[in-house]
Amino acid sequence: xxxxxxxLPKDIFGWRSxxxxxxxxxxxxxxxxxALLLYPTAAADFLxxxxxFLIKSIEPLIFxxxxxxxxxxxxxxxAWMNPRIPVGEKIRRQVLYSGYVEEEVVPHxxxxxxxxxxxxxxSGASFGGFxxxxxxxxxxxxxxxxxxxxxxxxxxxxxxxxxxxxxxYFNNPMWFMRELSGEGLDRIRDSSEIHLVTGQGKWxxxxxxxxxxxxxxxxxxxxxxxxWGYDVDHDWPWWRRMLPHYVGERVRW
Numbered sequence: 001x002x003x004x005x006x007x008l009p010k011d012i013f014g015w016r017s018x019x020x021x022x023x024x025x026x027x028x029x030x031x032x033x034x035a036l037l038l039y040p041t042a043a044a045d046f047l048x049x050x051x052x053f054l055i056k057s058i059e060p061l062i063f064x065x066x067x068x069x070x071x072x073x074x075x076x077x078x079a080w081m082n083p084r085i086p087v088g089e090k091i092r093r094q095v096l097y098s099g100y101v102e103e104e105v106v107p108h109x110x111x112x113x114x115x116x117x118x119x120x121x122x123s124g125a126s127f128g129g130f131x132x133x134x135x136x137x138x139x140x141x142x143x144x145x146x147x148x149x150x151x152x153x154x155x156x157x158x159x160x161x162x163x164x165x166x167x168x169y170f171n172n173p174m175w176f177m178r179e180l181s182g183e184g185l186d187r188i189r190d191s192s193e194i195h196l197v198t199g200q201g202k203w204x205x206x207x208x209x210x211x212x213x214x215x216x217x218x219x220x221x222x223x224x225x226x227x228w229g230y231d232v233d234h235d236w237p238w239w240r241r242m243l244p245h246y247v248g249e250r251v252r253w
Contacts, residue, residue: 003050004029005059017104019096022078026105028112029055030068034145034253035109037070037101039124039131043077054125057240058247067121067247070109072101076127080159087161095167101135106142121145121251125239130155133212136194137173137180140187145253147195147246149239150204153212177215185219193251194223197242199232224250 004010014025025046040048049055049071061067075097076082079090110118122143124132129151136146154174169175180188188194194216198209206227213225232238 003053004055005063008055008059008062013108015104017100019100019104020075020078020093022073024073024100024104026108027071028068029071030062030065032065033062033067034121034251035070035113035118036067036121036123036145036247037072037105037109037132037135037143039072039122039128040074041124041126041128043074043081046071046073052236052240054236054240054243057244061244061248066253068113070105070120072105074128074131080127080155087159087163090159091163091165091167091171094171098135098138098171102139102142119144121147121253123147123149123243123246124151125149125236125242126151126234133173134171136192137177137188138170140184140192144191145193145195145251147243147251148197148209149242150198150234151196152205152208154208174212174215177219180219185221189221194221195226195246195250196223197226197228197246199228199234199238200230201233203234204232205234 008029009031011028012025014023017024027046038049055069062069075093079093106120109120110116120143122132122136129148130153133146133148133151133153136143155172160168196209196213198204198206200206209225216223
């Protein structure tokens with residue numbers, strides 16, 4: 001079975017992250033267009049988006065040079081979705097992962113693009129939607145577009161187990177976006193693009209996106225909150241429809 005067209009440009013690269021102490025691969029699809037960083041779902045790896053045909057869903061846009069895609073591993077199997085690890089250590093590892101993306105992945109993307117100032121779009125589904133949002137709102141100087149599919153934006157209920165502190169605070173968008181100010185907030189308001197999209201079918205949690213959308217409204221942040229139908233489940237067939245819709249028709253690249 002071919003997950004992508006054999007003619008689609010694809011490069012696998014990687015390095016041992018000094019922050020994480022892990023070998024972290026990254027795959028690039030395409031050679032031109034706006035950079036899009038994709039997270040996997042749950043505890044999956046950098047090729048999950050290819051195996052589940054999410055890359056295939058936007059293949060025409062990659063061939064056309066509208067977008068080039070970079071996909072990375074999740075931290076979740078080493079943190080949030082590993083029951084053997086204490087919550088405090090999970091938080092510490094999330095901090096390291098955020099640093100890995102901001103200080104290692106984005107410079108790599110800019111280097112291969114030949115643009116040291118490029119801002120990157122970011123997307124993911126489910127837990128990948130959380131990671132995408134967390135990076136986008138933490139560093140709007142690095143990221144210009146968020147497409148969160150069936151995501152959530154608050155670790156407090158299911159993952160933090162009462163833990164707080166600065167490390168948790170600055171990696172939990174529902175917390176830090178309540179008080180964000182200054183240049184970062186101005187950049188999000190004035191020169192960024194935000195799409196929160198969710199279904200209302202099985203296993204979906206549209207209330208999570210609705211709650212975060214309400215917070216963005218409170219902060220005066222323009223965004224698109226798009227609820228798809230009651231037949232739209234928390235599953236790959238729908239994410240394969242969502243992503244090309246937004247990349248192909250909604251974003252302003």
